[in-house]
Amino acid sequence: MKDKLNVALIFGGVSNEYEISCMSAANVYDILDRKKYDVFPIGITRQGRWYLTDATAEQIRADKWLDADNRVAFIPPDRSVRGIYVVGGKNIKIDVAFPVLHGKNGEDGAAAALLALAGIPQVTTTMTSAALCMDKALTKTVCKAAGIDQCGxxxxxxxxxxxxxxxxxxxxxxxxxxxxxxxxxxxxxxxxxxxxxxxxxxxxxxxxxxxxxxxxxxxxYVKGAEVEVAVIGNNVPHASVCGQIAPSREFYSYDSKYKDDNSELYIPAHINDDAALRVRQTAVAVYKATDCRGMARVDFFVTDDERVIFNEINTIPGFTNISMYPKLMAHSCVGGSELADRLIELALSEDRV
Ligand SMILES: Nc1ncnc2c1ncn2[C@@H]1O[C@H](COP(=O)(O)OP(=O)(O)O)[C@@H](O)[C@H]1O
Ligand SMILES: [Mg+2]
Known part of the structure; x- marks a missing residue:
């Protein structure tokens, strides 16, 4: 009997965060423990073509995975496949999927919806909460009803x-x-x-x-420290320590995130213990208010007078070299391959429903 789980790692996608997805997926590919998992990476091109790829983590990171040996393959909603349909080849059953599809056509609930139809457990939240969290206006409306402090x-x-x-x-x-x-x-x-x-x-x-x-x-405009928390769990979510971003530019823009190395991260955040506790509690409150499952990164501003203002939640947070989610989890003692193990456990857990 096969004792390893088959994991589909899905990356790229028709999203303006395609490149970030490749960088994140390469790191997830590296941390998935090959003693426990057979990993099947599926790349989706910017145009939306799906391939099962033999690319290395390095090729994926550098968006050179299309140079590797690739086969046309995709995950169909048809549950008789319950995995990867390889055109002209043998189908591959999948035990759990790890979609690393940031932004549109993935993190917005599209990936969760497809995998739900296909009957494949997956590490990210449900279709409904993913869609809710992707839309900042809807998220704010739900969080307002939950009494969470936000800017106007x-x-x-x-x-x-x-x-x-x-x-x-x-x-x-x-x-x-x-x-x-x-x-x-x-x-x-x-x-x-x-x-x-x-x-x-x-x-x-x-x-x-x-x-x-x-x-x-x-x-x-909110003047304050940018503080982020990693949350993990299903019915009983746990919040990590707080991290802080000191952007290299006027705000944490795309360029300041990915184009220069001058933004600084502080873990733990440079805020006092009372503010940090309130940030972590609010992160869990936001996670619960938005019905999250699996994982999310919850982002805040903490003002000089210590108001904790919720900014946004990301249900497929970055896993790039500069990304907060894996760093915060590592500081909270669930780093590297243990983080992947934990997310897979949560995806397969009865506590998911
Ligand atoms: N209301 C605000 N006041 C001050 N800075 C903000 C505000 N909203 C966003 N920012 C800055 O812009 C960055 C990106 O905005 P954010 O809402 O996080 O969007 P995204 O989903 O693209 O990350 C934030 O990290 C922060 O630096
Ligand atoms: Mg943000």
Missing amino acids: WETFYSRDLKTDIGAAADRAEARFDYPMFVKPSSAGSSVGVNKCSDRATLEAALLEAARHDFKVIVEE
Whole structure:
């Protein structure tokens, strides 16, 4: 009898976070213990083609996996396959899937939905909570109902922005002082996020965000430390220690995340014990309010007067070399291959339902 589990590692995808996904997946590929798992990496190209790939972690990290030996293959919703359908080859049964698909067409619930149809357990949250957490406006509405402290925000529809940008900017200005933050409701890695200091930058930012999503949010600017918590678990979630990001640029933009090495991470965060405890408790409250399963990274601002303000939650957090989720978990004693083991255990656990 085979004692190893077959794990499908799914990466890439039709998302503007494709490259980040490759970097994350390479690290997950490295930490999956080959004594316990036979790992089947499936790459999805930017255009949405699926391949079972023989690429090494290095090739995946550098987005060179298409140079490797690849076979056309995909996970069909048909439960008689319950795994990978290899075109012109033998199907592979999968015990558990590890989708590392950041952003659209993955983290937004699409991956969870496909795997649910296929009858394959998977390490990320459910379709419903993934979709909820991907949409910042919806997340805020649910968290408001749960009594979680957040900054002020306004929601706009891209259609309205395109027809009357002046009216939209008037509405934002009536509500908030400059600077304001503008972001697509559903995006990630700071794509389409802008800090605006005047009317001209506000209008430009609204239109830019409208190119990424049909919904756009404007937020009041929060001055505070950026603090992140890794949460793991199903019905009884655990919060890691707090980590802090000191961005190299004016805010934690895409470039400051991935294009330069000057952003600093502090673990534990440079906040006092009482604030850290409240951040961790709120992280669990957000996780529960959004019905998360498996894992999530929950992000906050902590102001000088120690207000803990929830910013956003990521249900497929980054696993890149600079990413907080695995670092925070390692500081909380679940590092490296143990983290992968724990996530797989949670995916297969009866406590999942
Ligand atoms: N309201 C805000 N006040 C101050 N800074 C903000 C605010 N919203 C976002 N930021 C900055 O922009 C970055 C990206 O915004 P975020 O909401 O985290 O979007 P993403 O999902 O793209 O990571 C944050 O890490 C932070 O540096
Ligand atoms: Mg963020």
